[in-house]
Amino acid sequence: MKAEMRQQPEVLAALADRWPTLTAQVAALLDSAPPLGVAFLARGSSDHAALLGRYAVEVQTGLPTCLVAPSVATAYGRPPEGFRGWLLVALSQSGRTPEIVDLAHRYADAGARVIGVTNDGGSALASAAHLSIALEAGPETAVPATKTVTGQLLAVLAVAAGLAPGGLTQAQAAALPEAVARVLADGESADRAARRLADHDRLAVVGRGACYPAALESALKLQETTGLMAHGFSTADFRHGPIAVCGPDAPALLLAGSGPADADTLDVRAALAARRAPVLLAGTAPDADLPWPALGHLGECLPATVRGQQLALATARHLGIDPDQPAGLNKVTLTN
Template structure:
């Protein structure tokens, strides 16, 4: 029998996700609109929003020290490109944002490689007119704060996504989306990750038509609550995964960031050698890591790319690899509802959190305090 006292903080923070997501869903349209205003008011400050400090403009109050106010006022209608800056779990939320922006706008997007500047000394250039979305749960990671300042100097507008609206990152951004998730004390990030995911979908909604709507965002809290109340199939899957030492976690499109985040949660909570893959990349060689003692966890929602993930079952079976299926398919033992939008990434991520906690408990590990890890990782 597993010890449910282990990982109590992580479990409590997971169960807080419906509240956090509901508060963000209430601000969903406002966030998107105010991000869009950064480019219609180029060079101008704007009045702080009235949502209790949840989002605000900072450069006007700071005298715009980076000099980005030199750009023409009122000319731009949107960014010419979007860059995402993050590390760790925040990087997985950033990947979801990249999908959303590319899908809705067709704009060039990129995930910033921080070491290009911090290790190799190459300063960012050519980013005037771009939007940089900087994600850091604490807002204190030195390289994220440092790089954000460099992109501001290069002419980018900056939106910070952080749980601390008074952090160093928030203070230098043009606009801050505060997650308002409350304290998160367990080392594995849970409620701040899904909050970041919803925040980037809100940001993307302001950049182009056809993105998630506020009504669709409002469906997520109840869906999350239903999943969190349903752990039976997850616990049965955890019994299998607690007996192996390596695992492939596979998804595509909206489920790819969730696959990466699930693999990360399993790594940090259990020490399992879990690795996340796009189903397309998985076919290009990594499928060879699976076999009788090396299962695959398939995350497949209701999107057009998810059929590719489901089709992996035949080659995996031919390798005698155990398969754990989670998603919207009727035969999936671990389920989430078919929403038909990128919000399914959040639901897949919650299933991954549940699985990581359940495996840790099977192994007798306290997921709240993984050996050798700290809550805030101060990379430079």
């Protein structure tokens, strides 16, 4: 896991170098008829990348955007007939998850244009798509996905940038590898934070806007690597009731960057203090326990996600757990 995490700046730099090609390919696919809406299809970590894509597309274009519930078609038998003229972005790190491949075919048959985002450009998902975006991150063998996740995050921002003006620029994309490298160079912050988590068995991970997908992914990484009952929340939803789970024995990890939604996450600290809940702050504030560089755009989700990876790895090591082989988990989950 540590070795694959350290490969992320290189993987992201290669994707940023391809930025003009990727955005032009997306624009060309949709040139004859702009999409009526954009749907994202994914499971697990890929679903968190899809959520960032949804934010980017909605903010940039105003198009109707959704996350597909695969079971609607696979379990309940409802065909995706209403998605004619839509764009479907299907994400799978391996490109081999049966239901994702199956639904990519079904949406294409129903008249949607399909973009496949996968690490393997020769996979079944890549073959099912009208346009394949291969991450080209190299083999990923640790069960907790790291470099393919941040690769997917950058890939969905490229898709959004190809849809309409106003998306992430190539210069902004090219600055992300350095931002991630700076986070990776600071392992001490993660070690200190891991020591503070060691005596707890449950944790709320909270973020909003660009930090919400990172909060969900960070919670998943902690679950996978340590068995900690970590749960990710939108800050707004957290205020509506789940904050009640936090107290002296249940800390909160807050992710707050430099975007317009992050002040709300910083403000929730007062309510947590009233509950005497320990708080770890990750973000761009001067007092952040787990800092990352302020970027001012949705790409901040990437260094935020890497901070979550670091914390999961450090916590697993502190607890004497092998993060590369979590008990009862497989690298590829073949859901149908």
